[in-house]
Amino acid sequence: MTQPSIILSDVNARQSVFHRRTFLLGGAIALGVSTLAGRLAYLQLAENARYAKLSTSNQFNFRLVPPPRGLITDRNGAILATNRPNFRLLYARQKDQDPEAMVATLANYVPMDDQRRQRVLRDLGNAPRNTPVAIMEDITWEQFSAVNIRTTELPGVTADMGEVRVYPHGGAFAHVIGYVAKVNKEDITETGPNAEPIMLHPGFRIGRQGLEKALDLELRGRPGAQKVEVDARGRQVRLAPGGDIPATPGKEVQLSLDMDLQLRGLEMFGEESGAAVLMDCESGDLLAMVSAPSFDANRFVRGLGGAEYRALAEYDHKPLFNKALTATYPPGSTFKTLVAVAALEHGIDPDMTVNCPGYWTFGNRRWRCDGVHGRTSMHNAIATSCDTYFYIVSLQLGPDKIAAVARRFGLGQAYDLGIPGQKKGLIPDTEYKRRNFRRDPVWHPGETPSMGIGQGYTLVTALQQCVAAARMANGRKALVPRLIRSVGGVPKPDAAEAPDLGFDPAHLAFVREAMGAVTTRGTAARTGQIGLGDIRMAGKTGTAQGYNYNGGRGVHGTNGPWHLRDHAWFVGFAPHDTPRYAVAVLVEHGGFGAQAAAPRARDLMRLALLKDPELRGRIERPPAAVSVADSRDPAQGGPA
Incomplete structure (x- = not known):
């Protein structure tokens, strides 16, 4: 019976290949670990501030706040157009939610006739998802409270306090000052002031007639932002303390009218x-x-x-x-x-x-x-x-x-x-x-x-x-x-x-x-x-x-x-x-x-x-004696 022979040169060759592969593999592993460690160190040390900010942004968001519209006064400073607080009911359409059913539910808390319901549904259809739409302005304190205590049962619904334009003298200045109204799709442009996100805010109004329209940009002001805490879907959970950006009020306009x-x-x-x-x-x-x-x-x-x-x-x-x-x-x-x-x-x-x-x-x-x-x-x-x-x-x-x-x-x-x-x-x-x-x-x-x-x-x-x-x-x-x-304290030529x-x-x-x-x-x-x-x-x-x-x-x-x-x-x-x-x-x-x-x-x-x-x-002064300026006595005609 023939015994197998061992060739030392083959053994040495195989060991050489093994050692080389082991070395290369070990080097690759060491390089990978070093790279990973370096990347982790970079993220932990150099990029710490950036990722802390991103983390915070996942938890917090900023909600645009419309600026107070500029006042309009008469020549003596009497207020002709101003703003006042108002409670309003808002609804942001959610994914996999029936807007009609939600609007019908809200009708139990605020009065809505069929015409208003149709208008609200039309506005909801035109607005992007998660963009609030005003359901009702000037709701009462009782209605405001009734909705607020049921927010967990009404996803996407909020009742908050905003500002509304008010004209103290009703119709006396209506043709001069005009009025403001909600933003329509036709008002929004791709560029310019009417392309800003604030245009989609339910509380934002633009001028429709008179001076409100002609001086709309001067009266608008600049929007601010309110810091809020949000969940994983971006929905507001609660208000966050600190970090709010105040809005800049619009310019005051003084008229020559009395x-x-x-x-x-x-x-x-x-x-x-x-x-x-x-x-x-x-x-x-x-x-x-x-x-x-x-x-x-x-x-x-x-x-x-x-x-x-x-x-x-x-x-x-x-x-x-x-x-x-x-x-x-x-x-x-x-x-x-x-x-x-x-x-x-x-x-x-x-x-x-x-x-x-x-x-x-x-x-x-x-x-x-x-x-x-x-x-x-x-x-x-x-x-x-x-x-x-x-x-x-x-x-x-x-x-x-x-x-x-x-x-x-x-x-x-x-x-x-x-x-x-x-x-x-x-x-x-x-x-x-x-x-x-x-x-x-x-x-x-x-x-x-x-x-x-x-x-x-x-x-x-x-x-x-x-x-x-x-x-x-x-x-x-x-x-x-x-x-x-x-306008804004700058006089106009007389x-x-x-x-x-x-x-x-x-x-x-x-x-x-x-x-x-x-x-x-x-x-x-x-x-x-x-x-x-x-x-x-x-x-x-x-x-x-x-x-x-x-x-x-x-x-x-x-x-x-x-x-x-x-x-x-x-x-x-x-x-x-x-x-x-x-x-x-x-x-x-x-x-x-x-x-x-x-x-x-x-x-x-x-x-x-x-x-x-x-x-x-x-x-x-006591009246002086009246002199007759012209003694002629023309024939009197009929009224003209």
Whole structure:
């Protein structure tokens, strides 16, 4: 039997391979252990702060907090728009949760009709998951408590305290300030301020109308953050002490308006529809800008129901419409003062007289006049509002000369007040006719007399009428109205830099004196006096046709259907000898200006004069003997 032989060289070779492999494997293990140890040491020592922060972020999160919206005040610091605390109910849609069932459950704690439920479900569908949606604002303390003690049974539901915009004076400033409302999908953009995450917060509101919309970015402020403890799914467990980032409030906006005058302006309209604007003849500040009837802006902040909105939108007095800036009307006889300035500037003798038998015949038409004025000069024609005189004078001037003067008085233009939606109105001329009437582009002579008494194509706003009256009263500067006095404490420019008006001062003085006669022995003699010692108000009444009288449509005066009646105007200024304030009042379908508009202008002007500390001393002095400035006794005409 053969015995196996052992070859020492094979044994040595195998041991060499084993040792080499053992060495390599040991080296690899040692390298791995060293790397692991080094990495662990790096994480423990060098990266300790970073991972501690990440660990904390898994436990804590920051919840955005909307900033307090900036205050809006009047010229004296009275609050016109502010914020107040409110309890609200929020719900963030969770995974594998039926929103309809949850909303139905919440209806047991807060009142929700079917319309609100549908709106809430729509908002939940549009919002990202885990983003809170407001179920109800301004819930009571009892409702707030009832939800809070059941939070464990209502996943995703929270009841907290936020802030809501409030307008202390309801509708008095609604058309000027506007209101705020919830953010819609259309409001969110990919870039810019409207792309910030705060836009998705249920308590955040943006401006919808008026100054709230125009100055939205200035009023917003900067959001803050509240530190909260969260669970593994990112849901809030409790508030965490410390670490909150305070929000930065929005800028405060101060307006030129006077709260007392604005409130009085709205009150004096009662159930009537119209507008009133009061302006400082020295600074250009707007002290009142009223549109009546108005609406309660607080209702829009909370969310207006469909039926309530339709009631406002369909009411024939149009409470949602800003009649001071957006609505345009024929100026009627108030326009005659500007025609008179144009006549004087182009050399027409103010002592020239025309005969007014109560009508004027031109072409194949008889043009009527309210009253029989006999031989009438320019002064008396303004005082008694004689249409016949201005038919003839306007025909001598032509539309272009009249339009040029009217524009220099501020008609036919918009002003930078910060409120969107302002209309320019229309001051027509031959170029307007050529540009807009292709079939008949020629201005016919028969169209000029209508323009001469503020009818025809001519359309103005109540703001423009007040600007024209203020420029007439000032006599030197082409005043520009100012509504915003300051934003964040930075003043806005006033009328100090206004350009020169550029008319002969003697011509303006003549028209102002004639406007003074309107309220002493003219069309507004019974209602235009303000009863403040020797202070008088000068002005001009106007009755503007809303419809043509032909075919029995229009109604002259206050008889007949409201929507067919004439519009009533009054423009004026006071004191007559040293003008300080100008006023324009429109009563929509109010009938005669002397009866509907002049008394309201008088009431508003009285309050403005009584509030002026410089004029109070003059008012309180014993009245001096009244001298008769003009002994002429013009034929009294009908109301205009």
